[in-house]
Amino acid sequence: MSTPMLRHLRHCGRQLLALGMLLWALLLPGAVLAHSSSNSYLTLSGSDGVLSLRADVHLRDVDLIFDLDADRDGQVSWGETQDRRAELLAWLDQGLQLSASGQNCRLGEADLQASQHADGTYLSAQWTPACAELGSLANAELKLRYGLIFAQDDLHRGLLKVDLPNLQSSALLSPERPEARVSQAQSSAWRVFGRYTIEGVWHIWIGIDHIVFLLSLLVLAPLQASRRRVTQWAPAQHARPVVLDVLAVVTAFTLAHSITLGLTIMEWLTPPADWVEPAIALSVVLAALNNLLGLSSLKRWRLAFVFGLVHGFGFANVLLDLGLPASALLAALGGFNVGVELGQLAIVLVFLPVAWLLRRTLFYRWVVVAGGSLAIVVLGTFWTLQRTGWLA
Known part of the structure; x- marks a missing residue:
């Protein structure tokens, strides 16, 4: 076998190994979280x-x-x-x-x-x-x-x-x-606001489905969209459009989940609890598929808004489980929402600089974007089947 062919096979092997390790890293925390926290x-x-x-x-x-x-x-x-x-x-x-x-x-x-x-x-x-x-x-x-x-x-x-x-x-x-x-x-209202702010931050950080969904929306930001395959997209040349893209995605997600969170807490809209969690899992699958198929690449903020409405119902269920104080309802609701945004901001501030530095590499396009999105599709599908009762 020729030397170039051997090099090609070794290169493919390294990529497959990296994809496998990424898939394992993403699936393991999700499985542990699904069965251990209570x-x-x-x-x-x-x-x-x-x-x-x-x-x-x-x-x-x-x-x-x-x-x-x-x-x-x-x-x-x-x-x-x-x-x-x-x-x-x-x-x-x-x-x-x-x-x-x-x-x-x-x-x-x-x-x-x-x-x-x-x-x-x-x-x-x-x-x-x-x-x-x-x-x-x-x-x-x-x-x-x-x-x-x-x-x-x-x-x-x-x-x-x-x-x-x-x-x-x-x-x-x-x-x-x-x-x-x-x-x-x-x-007091200020103490309630501060306490629920902490709970909002914590909920984002332990909610792997919300984190995975957010990362699915952000992973393409450092690349310039085209009609070619995602793995052939060129790296962004300037930081400003990337920051504006991320800002649009996060703002749309924030606005959307704030709407449904408020409507649910005020009991103006109460979807069945057994519908919300599978819908959140399905949103994770669709966001990752959007990355792989290259659909609506410049309109991810719209995807963030639509599925942010669904995630807002999930946030509301957490608040309802906590038992909101009737005497300080607005303070609790506002604090939790602020906490969720602070938790999201922390994730963005960690992810975006790393993605910007790696955007020119094959590793980012093949392993992070393509491999990571594929792993998220698998994980989200598992969650969807689990939450609909198809998996015990």
């Missing part, structure tokens, strides 16, 4: 001087710790859960601590039952805490610490909803922020 729902409420605390934890998460499936049939029954009642009560007791004015409250024994949420069966525990320093519920100064599941899944979150007389609030508890303070001071 939420628990916490509710702190009260009336007539009586305080109530409830925790709903997915049975799948409880099974990770206690191996509840005794008969190994692949399903966790309520009977199998009840058999471990004493251990579960002890686990819940050490994972939740409530205090009033700096003094620990006695939770007592929890009432355990099964409850249904959109994503499956949960273990629900409810307490009537006894707090010596509680005083009036309307002026309560409480602190809740949550530590369940964090050791097994660092993406796990506790979504706290507070419904006390003259005090409605919410918080997201994480390994980095396992405590929530509940008081009138903490429920």
Whole structure:
């Protein structure tokens, strides 16, 4: 075999290896995220001087710790859960601590039952805490610490909803922020705005489907579109058109998801939850296919706007899970939206300079644009099938 032919084969082999590594790198985080992250729902409420605390934890998460499936049939029954009642009560007791004015409250024994949420069966525990320093519920100064599941899944979150007389609030508890303070001071509009800004940033950074969709829209920006194949597009010569293109895409996406986010939160538009997530996954597939086929290359902002409307429904579902405070609804909505934009901006500021520097290379056009888009199509198709129930 001739030397030029060998060189060509080695070159093709290196490209295939790079494509395979990129595909693996993209698929692995998506699969892990799809199966490991989860939420628990916490509710702190009260009336007539009586305080109530409830925790709903997915049975799948409880099974990770206690191996509840005794008969190994692949399903966790309520009977199998009840058999471990004493251990579960002890686990819940050490994972939740409530205090009033700096003094620990006695939770007592929890009432355990099964409850249904959109994503499956949960273990629900409810307490009537006894707090010596509680005083009036309307002026309560409480602190809740949550530590369940964090050791097994660092993406796990506790979504706290507070419904006390003259005090409605919410918080997201994480390994980095396992405590929530509940008081009138903490429920001010500025504090709510700041807290939800953080949640918006975090949601973008852990939402791999939103990140992949955004990158699909940005990856062609440093190239000059033509009617030729994407891998033959010339590198952009000037930075200004590239920046304007990226600005148009991000602005269109922001405007679109802000519209549907607001409409959903105000309950003017409420699409079925089981429709939203598959639609988001499908938008990822179509955005990546647009890169491969070279369609509407100069009009990606239109694609960003159309599918941004769909992603806005997904953002709204997150906010609704958090339980928006009625007394500071606009502050929470505005803060979350600002957080989402800051999270997007951080991604753009990291990606765009690297893409600009690599735009003249075959690596960028073949591996990043073509190979990356192909990998995203595969990943998005997997998500779509998974979220529609075609894959378990």
